[in-house]
Amino acid sequence: GRDVIGLGQTGSGKTGAFALPIIQALLEHRQPFFACIMSPTRELAIQIAEQFEALGSAIGLVCSVLVGGVDRMQQVLSIAKRPHIVVGTPGRLLDHLKDTKGFSLTKVKYLVLDEADKLLNLEFKESLDDILKVIPKERRTYLFSATMTKKVSKLQRACLRNPVKVEVSSKYSTVDTLKQEWYFVPADYKVNSCTS
Incomplete structure (x- = not known):
């Protein structure tokens, strides 16, 4: 029943940590x-929506994804189905709030800012500020991030009330000796399976 700041590395279960309480409240x-x-x-938004749909499939949860690079008319049709959960990137979400007739977030009970450290970059700041103005003040806010930067701390003060902070222990983070590499490969040379 409280606002939450969740800190944990990628793969630590942050999506489940905010999706499950929201689905429980939706019941x-x-x-x-x-x-x-x-x-x-966009990719993270799609992954989040897939998790909500999988976890909420038994209760008929309806989710809408509002991201750039996708036909807006498809998204308008998705909004018209009056989804329980809206997942999106700030720019496209704001576009729909301004232009899509009948779409409003004035009844939102839960707001989640996932990867909040990245959402606070300059490219999202204006859109995020405009969205926060139209979302009800009486709501639960979940702020999830891999790191607690000064920007995240500032956002916490601006939009969370008496939050509880939950942090995944760093002892479960990636080991220092892990070696990761990536290669640019022309599409003609790519194959469907690894051979090494």
């Missing part, structure tokens, strides 16, 4: 546009 108060989740990238 008790089913309504459209129940939660809004913002992420800095």
Whole structure:
């Protein structure tokens, strides 16, 4: 029942940590546009929506993804279905708030800022500020990040009330001796399976 600051590395289960309480609350108060989740990238938004749909499949949870690079008319049709959960990037979310008739986040009960450290970059600041102005003040806010930067701390003071801080222990982070490499490979030379 409290606002949350969740800190943990990629792969530590942050999505489940905010999705499960939201789905539990949705069971008790089913309504459209129940939660809004913002992420800095289209790929992350799609992954989050897939997790919500998988975890909420038994209760008929409906999710809408609002991201750039996708036909806006498809997204308008998705919004018209009055989804329980809206997942999006700040720019496209704001576009729909301004231009899509009947779309509003004035009834949102949960706001999640995932990868909050990245959402606070200059490219998202204006859109994020405009969205925060139209979302109700009486809501639960979950702020999730891999790191607690000064910007995240500032956002915490601006939009969270008496939050509880939960942090995944660093002893479970990636080992220092792990070696990762990546290669640029022309598409003609790519194969579907690794041979090494």
